[in-house]
Structure formats: C-alpha cells, structure tokens
Amino acid sequence: MEQEHHGTIPFLDVKISRNPDGTLGHSVYRKPTHTDRYLHQRSFHHPSIKSSVNRTLVQRAFEVCDQDKLKRELKHIQTSLQRNGYKPHRIKISKPDQRVPYTQGPPTVSPSVTLPYIGPASHHLQRILRQAGVKVYHSSGNKLQG
Template structure:
C-alpha cells in the first residue's frame, strides 16, 4: 500500500499515538502522514478541501513547481498528438474536479493552451468536443506505422487510406 486517505474523527493526539503504534509493528514498514493546511490536503493529484459547510470538495492539484508547459502547437508533431494532449487535460479536469471548481480549472486550461500557442479553434474543440457519431466504418485491412514527417506523412496516409490501410 502506497497512499492512504483517512478521515480521523478523534483528536490529533490520538492520531499521533496510532501512527506510533503502526510504526512499531514492523521495523521495515514505516508510515508518514500529512495533515491538512488551511483546509487543504493534496492527495494523488487532487486538492481535497474543506468547504464552509464542513463537507469536502475536490479539484485538480499540481505541485507549486509545475510550469504548465506542454507540447507547443508549433512543434513538429502530428496534429492528432497535439489535440490528444488538449483533450486529455480537459478530460482530467472533468474527472478530478467537482462542479464548483470545474469552470475555474477549464479557464486555467484555456489560458495554458494559449500560452502553449494553440489557437482558439483547437482550444474550443478540446473544451467542447463534437458528439461522436458511430456509422460502423469499415475496419482497416491493416495498419502501417511510419514516423511523422509533416506533409509527407499526410500524403502517404491519404494514399494508404484508399486501400483501407490505416496509418
């Protein structure tokens, strides 16, 4: 077991006693603990915070050293890779944020994407992806793997698609 989240209903002094007991059970197994600071506790990329009503809220957490630098839009990578980065970050925000913090996180992502040179069209596509329509497309007969080399990759991809080969 690596990380454990515990809500301790007893006094902090009793928690210290319990931690001492856990650490006395086996000399090679030692536990540490972090407690909330100012009502916040970072845990596995999530900031768990105490709301004014006493309930717990959660949102995405990054360490203070995080730079918000991702694959720049001007980098020489296939546009699918670039769009996947944006979509993954949006998906992460939706999965880890509660309703109260989601809009703030999405706005932070919008700013981050702009700082990484993505245009508004790409940002909008990531934040509001089009609905997927399944038309049961024919599965490719085979798949080819090639390194991405700008327009050459796109040209070869179109040629192979005519023969039902996915690139």
C-alpha cells in the same frame, strides 16, 4: 505521506478540500513546481498529437473537478494553452464526448503501422494506407540534439 494543509490534501492529480459545510470538494492538483508547459502549437508533431493536449486536459478537468471548481479550471487550461502558442479559436473547452460502451462480440483486428511524422508526406501516406484498411499511428521521434 501527505498531510492536510489549510483544509486540502493532494492525492495523485486530485486536490481534495474540506468545504465549510463539511462536504468534500475536489479539483485538479498541480505540484508547486508545475510550469504549465505543454507541447507547443508550433512544434513539429502530427496535428492529432497537438490536439490531444487540449482534449486530455479538458477531459481531466471534467472528470476530476466538482461543479464549483470546473469553470476556474477550464479558464486555467485556456490561459495555459494560449501561453503555449494555441490560438483561442482552436481551443475547445466543451464537455468531451461520452465514450461508447464496449459491446460483446469478438474484437475486430485490423492491421496497423506506426510511422515517424515527417510533415505533409505523412498525411499523404496515411490517406493511402487508410484506403487499404491499415490503421496509421504517428510517432514524433527524437527531436533534441546535444
């Protein structure tokens, strides 16, 4: 069971802190062993997978942090992504788009396929399949060799 330490207590990925005025603040919590290593920009993955690293970190910051800690967290994300090979002009730190609420009605089901990412050929095949109404997802496959 977690204990309060110096006025803060972690819960999942949220650090809850007691402010001097008695209110509670919240920010992103990282374990002491966290290394800020994310998928490197030069890794052989589909560009959408690499851009999701930036998007999910920023989305979590906006969802978890209070206003007092948000700016510091966004700066931390920017520094971490640069250390993982992301160019400063490619890092998007703006507020994520709001999700469109679900509307009533039967869900539309379209055919989909998951393909291994093999570089430019994957992009070409994706364009062809999209024109045929097929949704394409990419997997990165196993890259580690022992």
